Amino acid sequence: MAPSDPAPTFDFAVDLSGHEMLRRTHVMAAIEPGWDPVAAMRREEEARALLYSGLDEEQQRIYDELVAAGVLPPGPGDAAA
Structure with a gap:
Protein backbone atom coordinates (compact mmCIF):
# COMPACT_ATOMS: atom_id res chain seq x y z
CA MET A 1 0.00 0.00 0.00
CA ALA A 2 1.36 3.42 -0.95
CA PRO A 3 1.67 6.09 1.76
CA SER A 4 -1.08 8.18 0.12
CA ASP A 5 -3.61 5.32 0.08
CA PRO A 6 -6.29 5.57 2.79
CA ALA A 7 -6.23 2.99 5.53
CA PRO A 8 -8.53 0.05 4.88
CA THR A 9 -11.89 0.16 6.61
CA GLU A 32 -33.48 -7.05 48.81
CA PRO A 33 -36.58 -9.26 48.97
CA GLY A 34 -38.67 -6.53 50.63
CA TRP A 35 -37.63 -3.78 48.21
CA ASP A 36 -40.53 -1.48 47.34
CA PRO A 37 -39.78 0.48 44.15
CA VAL A 38 -42.68 2.91 44.70
CA ALA A 39 -41.46 3.75 48.21
CA ALA A 40 -37.89 4.08 46.91
CA MET A 41 -38.99 6.57 44.24
CA ARG A 42 -41.02 8.50 46.81
CA ARG A 43 -37.94 8.76 49.06
CA GLU A 44 -35.86 9.92 46.06
CA GLU A 45 -38.42 12.67 45.34
CA GLU A 46 -38.46 13.71 49.01
CA ALA A 47 -34.65 13.84 49.08
CA ARG A 48 -34.56 15.94 45.90
CA ALA A 49 -37.17 18.35 47.29
CA LEU A 50 -35.13 18.69 50.49
CA LEU A 51 -31.91 19.22 48.54
CA TYR A 52 -33.34 22.20 46.66
CA SER A 53 -35.32 23.68 49.57
CA GLY A 54 -34.36 26.77 51.49
CA LEU A 55 -32.35 28.31 48.65
CA ASP A 56 -31.48 31.97 48.97
CA GLU A 57 -32.46 34.37 46.18
CA GLU A 58 -29.26 33.90 44.14
CA GLN A 59 -29.30 30.11 44.52
CA GLN A 60 -32.96 30.02 43.45
CA ARG A 61 -32.16 32.13 40.39
CA ILE A 62 -29.36 29.75 39.38
CA TYR A 63 -31.59 26.72 40.06
CA ASP A 64 -34.34 28.22 37.87
CA GLU A 65 -31.80 28.88 35.08
CA LEU A 66 -30.56 25.28 35.24
CA VAL A 67 -34.12 23.97 35.07
CA ALA A 68 -34.93 26.28 32.14
CA ALA A 69 -31.79 25.09 30.33
CA GLY A 70 -32.77 21.46 30.84
CA VAL A 71 -29.76 20.69 33.05
CA LEU A 72 -32.02 19.85 36.01
CA PRO A 73 -35.51 18.39 35.79
CA PRO A 74 -38.32 20.63 37.00
CA GLY A 75 -39.41 20.12 40.57
CA PRO A 76 -40.19 21.93 43.77
CA GLY A 77 -37.35 24.17 44.88
CA ASP A 78 -38.76 25.00 48.27
CA ALA A 79 -40.80 21.94 49.29
CA ALA A 80 -39.22 21.56 52.73
CA ALA A 81 -38.76 25.26 53.53
Whole structure:
Protein backbone atom coordinates (compact mmCIF):
# COMPACT_ATOMS: atom_id res chain seq x y z
CA MET A 1 0.00 0.00 0.00
CA ALA A 2 1.36 3.42 -0.95
CA PRO A 3 1.67 6.09 1.76
CA SER A 4 -1.08 8.18 0.12
CA ASP A 5 -3.61 5.32 0.08
CA PRO A 6 -6.29 5.57 2.79
CA ALA A 7 -6.23 2.99 5.53
CA PRO A 8 -8.53 0.05 4.88
CA THR A 9 -11.89 0.16 6.61
CA PHE A 10 -13.89 -2.67 8.08
CA ASP A 11 -17.15 -3.12 9.96
CA PHE A 12 -16.80 -3.71 13.68
CA ALA A 13 -19.68 -4.89 15.85
CA VAL A 14 -19.89 -6.08 19.44
CA ASP A 15 -22.91 -7.92 20.76
CA LEU A 16 -23.40 -6.89 24.40
CA SER A 17 -26.72 -8.69 24.91
CA GLY A 18 -25.07 -11.48 26.91
CA HIS A 19 -23.35 -8.95 29.14
CA GLU A 20 -26.61 -7.03 29.59
CA MET A 21 -28.40 -10.19 30.73
CA LEU A 22 -25.61 -10.88 33.22
CA ARG A 23 -25.80 -7.28 34.49
CA ARG A 24 -29.57 -7.57 34.97
CA THR A 25 -29.12 -10.87 36.80
CA HIS A 26 -26.65 -9.24 39.20
CA VAL A 27 -28.96 -6.27 39.77
CA MET A 28 -31.92 -8.51 40.55
CA ALA A 29 -29.77 -10.63 42.91
CA ALA A 30 -28.65 -7.49 44.77
CA ILE A 31 -32.18 -6.21 45.37
CA GLU A 32 -33.48 -7.05 48.81
CA PRO A 33 -36.58 -9.26 48.97
CA GLY A 34 -38.67 -6.53 50.63
CA TRP A 35 -37.63 -3.78 48.21
CA ASP A 36 -40.53 -1.48 47.34
CA PRO A 37 -39.78 0.48 44.15
CA VAL A 38 -42.68 2.91 44.70
CA ALA A 39 -41.46 3.75 48.21
CA ALA A 40 -37.89 4.08 46.91
CA MET A 41 -38.99 6.57 44.24
CA ARG A 42 -41.02 8.50 46.81
CA ARG A 43 -37.94 8.76 49.06
CA GLU A 44 -35.86 9.92 46.06
CA GLU A 45 -38.42 12.67 45.34
CA GLU A 46 -38.46 13.71 49.01
CA ALA A 47 -34.65 13.84 49.08
CA ARG A 48 -34.56 15.94 45.90
CA ALA A 49 -37.17 18.35 47.29
CA LEU A 50 -35.13 18.69 50.49
CA LEU A 51 -31.91 19.22 48.54
CA TYR A 52 -33.34 22.20 46.66
CA SER A 53 -35.32 23.68 49.57
CA GLY A 54 -34.36 26.77 51.49
CA LEU A 55 -32.35 28.31 48.65
CA ASP A 56 -31.48 31.97 48.97
CA GLU A 57 -32.46 34.37 46.18
CA GLU A 58 -29.26 33.90 44.14
CA GLN A 59 -29.30 30.11 44.52
CA GLN A 60 -32.96 30.02 43.45
CA ARG A 61 -32.16 32.13 40.39
CA ILE A 62 -29.36 29.75 39.38
CA TYR A 63 -31.59 26.72 40.06
CA ASP A 64 -34.34 28.22 37.87
CA GLU A 65 -31.80 28.88 35.08
CA LEU A 66 -30.56 25.28 35.24
CA VAL A 67 -34.12 23.97 35.07
CA ALA A 68 -34.93 26.28 32.14
CA ALA A 69 -31.79 25.09 30.33
CA GLY A 70 -32.77 21.46 30.84
CA VAL A 71 -29.76 20.69 33.05
CA LEU A 72 -32.02 19.85 36.01
CA PRO A 73 -35.51 18.39 35.79
CA PRO A 74 -38.32 20.63 37.00
CA GLY A 75 -39.41 20.12 40.57
CA PRO A 76 -40.19 21.93 43.77
CA GLY A 77 -37.35 24.17 44.88
CA ASP A 78 -38.76 25.00 48.27
CA ALA A 79 -40.80 21.94 49.29
CA ALA A 80 -39.22 21.56 52.73
CA ALA A 81 -38.76 25.26 53.53
